[in-house]
Amino acid sequence: xxxxxxxxxxxxxxxxxxxxxxxxxxxxxxxxxxxxxxxxxxxxxxxxxxxxxxxxxxxxxxxxxxxxxxxxxxxxxxxxxxxxxxxxxx
Numbered sequence: 012x013x014x015x016x017x018x019x020x021x022x023x024x025x026x027x028x029x030x031x032x033x034x035x036x037x038x039x040x041x042x043x044x045x046x047x048x049x050x051x052x053x054x055x056x057x058x059x060x061x062x063x064x065x066x067x068x069x070x071x072x073x074x075x076x077x078x079x080x081x082x083x084x085x086x087x088x089x090x091x092x093x094x095x096x097x098x099x100x101x
Contacts (some may be wrong), residue, residue: 017049018080021088029092037074041092044071048087052080068098080089 022030030038047054048069060066064065069076075098077091091098 016085018085018087020049021086023090024086026089026092032073033092037072041071041074041076044069044078045089048078052078052087057071070095074093074098 012025033041035050036059049056053067053101054065054069057067057069060068063077065081066073067078070079073095075091075093077098079088
């Protein structure tokens with residue numbers, strides 16, 4: 012039986028700051044969803060962003076987590092954590 016190694020979660024400073032600005036209840040749900048990415052970076056509901064090669068989004072209620080996956084290094088970089096109407100704006 013093959014065991015897939017866990018992925019490391021790395022946060023961009025801006026994404027960590029965005030998370031801290033959220034309501035405590037939402038923050039808890041976001042953290043639970045992000046921690047689950049360590050075991051499976053592509054759970055049901057994760058979508059690849061158009062025009063990118065390694066960037067994905069995870070839906071958590073009305074909020075989105077935008078992250079990049081590097082399979083060779085087993086690293087997930089959290090890029091953005093925002094409300095769905097704001098997350099894709101430059």
